[in-house]
Amino acid sequence: MTGLGATTPLGGDVASTWEALTAGRSGVSPITKDWAEQLPVRIAAQLAVEPAEVLPRVRLRRLDRSEQIALIAAQQAWDDAGLSDDLDKERLGVVFGSGIGGATTLLDQDDILEQKGARLVSPFTVPMLMPNGPAAVVGLEFGAQAGVHAPTSACATSAEAISWAADMIRAGRADVVIAGGAEAVIAPLPIAGFASMKALSTRNDDPTRASRPWDVDRDGFVMGEGGGSLVLERRDHAEARGARIYAVVAGAGLTSDGYDIVQPHPDCAGGGRAMQLALKQAGIDASEVGHVNAHATSTPTGDIPETRGIKRVLGDSVVLTATKSMTGHLLGGAGAVESIASIMAIVDGIIPPTINLDTPDPLLELDVAANEARKVELNAAMNTAFGFGGHNAALLFTRA
Amino acid sequence: MALSRDEIREGLSDILEEVAGVNPDDVADGKSFTDDLDVDSLAMVEVVVAAEEKFGVKIPDDEVANLKTVGDAVSYIEKG
Numbered sequence: 332m333t334g335l336g337a338t339t340p341l342g343g344d345v346a347s348t349w350e351a352l353t354a355g356r357s358g359v360s361p362i363t364k365d366w367a368e369q370l371p372v373r374i375a376a377q378l379a380v381e382p383a384e385v386l387p388r389v390r391l392r393r394l395d396r397s398e399q400i401a402l403i404a405a406q407q408a409w410d411d412a413g414l415s416d417d418l419d420k421e422r423l424g425v426v427f428g429s430g431i432g433g434a435t436t437l438l439d440q441d442d443i444l445e446q447k448g449a450r451l452v453s454p455f456t457v458p459m460l461m462p463n464g465p466a467a468v469v470g471l472e473f474g475a476q477a478g479v480h481a482p483t484s485a486c487a488t489s490a491e492a493i494s495w496a497a498d499m500i501r502a503g504r505a506d507v508v509i510a511g512g513a514e515a516v517i518a519p520l521p522i523a524g525f526a527s528m529k530a531l532s533t534r535n536d537d538p539t540r541a542s543r544p545w546d547v548d549r550d551g552f553v554m555g556e557g558g559g560s561l562v563l564e565r566r567d568h569a570e571a572r573g574a575r576i577y578a579v580v581a582g583a584g585l586t587s588d589g590y591d592i593v594q595p596h597p598d599c600a601g602g603g604r605a606m607q608l609a610l611k612q613a614g615i616d617a618s619e620v621g622h623v624n625a626h627a628t629s630t631p632t633g634d635i636p637e638t639r640g641i642k643r644v645l646g647d648s649v650v651l652t653a654t655k656s657m658t659g660h661l662l663g664g665a666g667a668v669e670s671i672a673s674i675m676a677i678v679d680g681i682i683p684p685t686i687n688l689d690t691p692d693p694l695l696e697l698d699v700a701a702n703e704a705r706k707v708e709l710n711a712a713m714n715t716a717f718g719f720g721g722h723n724a725a726l727l728f729t730r731a
Numbered sequence: 732m733a734l735s736r737d738e739i740r741e742g743l744s745d746i747l748e749e750v751a752g753v754n755p756d757d758v759a760d761g762k763s764f765t766d767d768l769d770v771d772s773l774a775m776v777e778v779v780v781a782a783e784e785k786f787g788v789k790i791p792d793d794e795v796a797n798l799k800t801v802g803d804a805v806s807y808i809e810k811g
Contacts (some may be wrong), residue, residue: 389752
């Protein structure tokens with residue numbers, strides 16, 4: 332892992348996001364758009380820095396917001412890795428996903444179709460709304476020719492992307508892979524859809540307190556927008572060019588529940604197996620994993636099954652956190668941003684807090700860095716991500 | 732009152748800047764949309780639709796292929 336990039340509700344890059352995470356700041360705020368008034372949910376974790384402040388105007392016009400986020404995060408990761416254009420592009424891959432894709436483009440262009448007719452529909456509609464759009468845009472930007480792939484597994488998407496990227500390198504298909512995920516669907520229909528499932532917090536009058544994983548008063552997740560990107564690189568390739576290595580993707584586990592389209596398995600059976608697979612691939616003992624950046628979205632039904640799985644597989648000395656308490660749920664961008672947080676926890680020896688954890692659920696049974704960051708030396712940290720459809724991903728990072 | 736060629740070129744230049752990021756200083760009759768101004772086929776669709784709206788003309792799809800340069804487009808719009 333030689334490069335990191337992100338644009339999130341907490342900051343326009345990794346440094347500002349990490350600073351806000353360790354300081355325990357919430358990125359959740361009211362949605363001030365007119366359309367929010369008719370919705371049961373009127374809060375979200377919106378980008379701290381608008382893509383329009385970063386990308387040229389014509390570029391913006393031709394990219395869905397999720398693609399804009401992907402491009403911004405990937406450019407930062409590329410620059411951070413110190414990569415240059417003389418890289419062999421036939422050995423450069425991209426694995427970049429989005430949970431929902433270009434839904435806002437679809438909705439906007441459908442309005443144009445209905446109101447102004449077919450001829451006024453943008454010729455960029457299809458490349459903007461296709462679910463492989465973020466991957467394709469990043470691949471094109473850097474001229475990747477080893478393969479551009481777009482996993483789509485809801486909220487497990489970008490954790491799965493990192494796993495695929497590591498596989499590409501292990502299989503010898505690429506020397507360098509830009510991985511990540513991006514999401515931007517803070518719009519009436521996606522919010523109404525999640526709200527109809529009763530998946531979202533309705534704490535509209537207290538936005539910064541709405542996302543509260545493991546707290547007894549949690550009432551759903553807060554939708555967020557943003558994304559993260561990580562440059563994975565074959566170790567000898569990174570060493571040969573003297574690159575800074577943040578951490579190592581020591582293991583990854585991907586499983587599926589075969590249980591329910593949206594409900595998590597009550598004992599986290601599939602999630603637990605993903606954690607075991609990651610440990611096995613890394614060849615390290617569960618006791619060496621000091622920290623888990625958990626999926627923990629702040630829903631009444633999801634948070635506790637996960638901690639049962641963590642306790643069963645990793646034991647009860649691991650320190651958890653749920654950075655979604657601050658970023659909201661970035662959906663397809665969550666795994667990438669939370670992996671960056673896991674890696675920075677190893678690098679800086681700081682576990683960011685889980686804010687709003689006033690009264691821990693009695694079923695939690697594990698140690699959480701509640702409300703204050705915790706300084707702790709880490710040799711290995713895990714990130715978990717689970718998605719609608721029963722997708723489970725666990726990533727294990729170790730000190731470089 | 733009919734627009735002059737200069738006025739049409741200026742209006743076209745505004746559209747090219749807006750939808751395709753073309754520098755207005757580069758817009759001249761002899762410039763090719765694809766070779767000189769980097770306006771690809773998808774961007775050209777946007778240019779055509781915007782020009783139809785701005786100048787109140789119809790530019791059928793089979794006509795677009797003949798509009799290779801800025802001058803071609805100015806002449807077509809001038810004829811109305």
